[in-house]
Amino acid sequence: MASKVLIVDDEPNIVTSLEFLMRRRGYETRVAADGDLALEEAERFQPDIVLLDVMLPRRDGFEVCQQLRATGRSDLKIVMLTAKGRETEIAKGMAVGADAYVTKPFSTRELVDQVARLLEGGS
Numbered sequence: 001m002a003s004k005v006l007i008v009d010d011e012p013n014i015v016t017s018l019e020f021l022m023r024r025r026g027y028e029t030r031v032a033a034d035g036d037l038a039l040e041e042a043e044r045f046q047p048d049i050v051l052l053d054v055m056l057p058r059r060d061g062f063e064v065c066q067q068l069r070a071t072g073r074s075d076l077k078i079v080m081l082t083a084k085g086r087e088t089e090i091a092k093g094m095a096v097g098a099d100a101y102v103t104k105p106f107s108t109r110e111l112v113d114q115v116a117r118l119l120e121g122g123s
Helices: 012-024 035-045 061-070 087-095 108-119
Strands: 004-008 028-032 049-053 077-082 100-103
Touching: 004 012, 004 035, 012 028, 012 108, 028 035, 035 049, 035 061, 049 061, 049 108, 061 077, 061 087, 077 087, 077 108, 087 100, 100 108
Parallel strands: 004 028, 004 049, 049 077, 077 100
Antiparallel strands: none
């Protein structure tokens, strides 16, 4: 059974690229374009990993991450993707429960490798 990846971003170019790369790697993917839809899709889709932008309409990625952690799913991996790369923002992302914090622009190959490592139980 393919691992499930939920891509949460409101930037169509990033979504298209990530969706293509994740599907090519064999992952089942879904997309959400805002924070509220992310929580709804996470409930329906039960992803193994969430690629989560921080700056989202309706509800930011920090709040979404915190809400996802409140569900109690300890096996869910969360990778925050953002242009906000200051130390305080990274610390905030990790404090609310992210497993990894990747700043934009990022290498898509490195991101795909990181997703694979997290899904295999690494960090």
